[in-house]
Amino acid sequence: METLHAVFVAPWLDMWEAPVFFAEVFVSGLLTGVMYSLVALGFVLIFKASGTFNFAQGVMVLFAALTLVGLMEKGVPVWLALILTAVVMVVLAIVIERVMLRPLVNQEHIILFMATIGLAFFLEGFGELIWGSNVKRLDVGIPEEPVMIKGVLLNSFDIWAAAIGAILVAGLAVFFHKTPIGRALRAVADDHQAALSVGIPLKTIWIIVWSVAGIVALVAGIMWGGKSGVQFSLSLIAFKALPVLILGGFTSVPGAIVGGLIIGVGEKVAEVYWGPLIGGAIENWFAYVLALVFLLFRPQGLFGERIIERV
């Protein structure tokens, strides 16, 4: 009886009795969720264009952040370093299209997936070779002071990250739905050969998508690198994006955002109110449990395209 009370009653009472603290947990979850969405977005972009899960997205986040901080350490001003890093990510996208994607047109998705695994190992080693393995501090001037809003303590860095994430998402939404390139991209995602037959330049679309995914990776790298320093474990942040994708759907930009918010809030609330009952550190696996529960009801994710198989 005592256990049942601790699991099903006490946490809710706790939230009710300390609403300000609950608000802090909730808002922190939302802000963290936006950070997860930033990483998830890169996956969504590539998946939309090629139907392939890009295993290298986490390493692209790392590579972009390493390049940025490496340039800054060499005395390049922040604004110029940002531009140069974006250029590097575009060049990387062109190289990936030429060397990796072009020879694999019309291959099975699993082949492309395997190629992205290779890309992940290559980029990690290449980044380490050029920029070294040490932890690097990344400071692009985003404020980090704590702010108190109606008793809720928040970090201004997290608020900025959420704002930048929101702007990025809005921009991408317009890009996908209002521009010819966005429409072409969606056509390529549906069927490579059909898109080619109506004159959509597949190679150009892939370069554009990988470039945008690279720039999204740069933004994610700045945010996560700002929190933990730029180091090789940054690539592991991709694992935080997986439950977001499962929940939100692999093909939906709004899905990545909503999925991120649900996972962010869900894991924080679970960790704070239920974690202590079983020794804590539940947030990592709880995110996956949450995503799997959603999968039971919507296998394509909250916003994913409905799976229709003809037999």
Add this chain to the structure above:
Amino acid sequence: MNIKKLAVAGLGAVAALSGLVPTEALAQNEQFIPMLVYRTGPYAPSGIPVANGFRDYYTLVNNRDGGINGVKIAFEECETQYNTKLGVECYEKLKNSGPTGASLVNPYSTGITYQLIPKASVDKVPILSMGYGQTAAADGRVFEWVFNFPTTYWSQASAFVRYVAQQEGGLDKLKGKKIAHVHHNSAYGKEANPTLEALSKKYGFKLTLLAVDHPGQEQKATWLQVRRLRPDWIFMSGWGVMNQVAIKEAAAIQFKMDHFVGNWWSGSDADVVPAASAAAGYKSATFHGAGDQYQIHKEIIKYVYNGNYAKAKENNLGEVLYNRGLVNAMFGVEAIRTAMSKYGNKPMTGEQVRWGLENLNVTDARLAELGMKGFTRPVQVSCADHETGGPIIIQQWNGKEWNMVSDWIPTMRDVVRPMIERTAAEYAKENNIQPRSCT
């Protein structure tokens, strides 16, 4: 095969043979020490300075002294990436190298240490897991081939509690205080928990255990709990990115940084880099000095880097984990020297080095001779005590460098040693080991 190819092949053979002869002759009088390193992968920021510390110390002994009593040290690195499977492969690859095989092995990973413990007695290669690995290995009656001096996680936790008591005005002032242990959710991270729990009961402080999942990139939930709990002190057993994020999060919730103390794997230079000045005041335990102002560093600059200080700094000279590598390498070398005092000045076998480790007595005078006066504490190992329960010291980050801010703090042997003996006895029972007599 034309004449040109034949000539090239002939020259190659001559060159190879001429190279082999002296190498073989030299190798017969070398003491081989394997180096399990992690210079790549997510933990490389910690692995590189440690590996450089080892390498520089061995090079110093060879260049300055001509080796250990005239026997040159040969060492070979093998990359583990801090991965247990790779670590075991490295050990298997290197254990028979050199004229007498591996003298000893420093696994530099608790996971690898656990895997090598059963192999050590079979392969006759002693393990020196300096301040990590299996704490119960401190009982030499059960763990004949494993050494974890100068101190262990359990002793460290007890010394941390003593330090808190010193700051609060005495052990009796601990009653009612709130202490949180923020720890990596792994066997390593949980090592200090039993000691802290035992001391919590003994001294009446309220202990809260807060686990952080690997790798620790995102810890917001943990620090929300800290903010709600408002502990008087925080002790952290972290590793890698977990440390850097924790220090930043603590600063973000405006926790008093001088009441936040990491263990000796949570107090390296890399750990405070991302937070920079916000980490000022953060403390950590250690068992050796920080900085490059000791005599040993001057000798390394002179004999290893030919006076090039900038080059030495590039190789992490004086960083916390570099210094740990130096101390660890020194203990290994002194153990080999101790073995030579019994078996003669020639390459030692693992079995002989095990004897050297067990009879190691590094005194203050010896530390001074080694250029390490004040750098670390004397150590005297015995058959029964492979830990020595050495004291710890607290260092503090001032925003630019680490400084020592305490005296050497004794551990609580009366609490820790019975726990070690109890756990070692359980291990012996589970593994059908008959503890040897050390009387």
